[in-house]
Amino acid sequence: MRPENHTARSGAHYLVVVGDCVVLQDLSDTVAEFDTGATVIAVNRASDALLAIAKVPEIVVAFIEAAPDDFACTRLCAAIHARRGRMIFLGDEAEEACASVRTPILHRPFSSEIVFRRLGLVLRG
Secondary structure, three states: OOOOOOOOOOOOEEEOOOOOOOHHHHHHHHHHHOOOOOEEEEOOOHHHHHHOOOOOOEEEEEEEEEHHHHHHOOOHHHHHHHHHOOOEEOOOOOOHHHHOOOOOOOOOOHHHHHHHHHHHHHHHO
């Protein structure tokens, strides 16, 4: 169930980059439920994400399965920043790095409610 105080952003784009197909679909569906007016771009690899967002002018939030410090030096990170995107990291490497970084991490196990809360916090920035 979508947060009552959230407003749908028509034309907004979210990005989800996760290797596991089940997690990718579940997280994408949850983001689409959070922001019903948005487009969710869901891909398994960073190289696919670069192609998918090439003509997208702005990314609201990107969910990235990677360690934040390692990801910071990538072309995809630069592309997300160029589109004013905020990032939420997830997965083993992100969870292991969480003590040393001040970046939003989506810890497992997560539910739709947890994803909604994390999105709300990131969007309020």
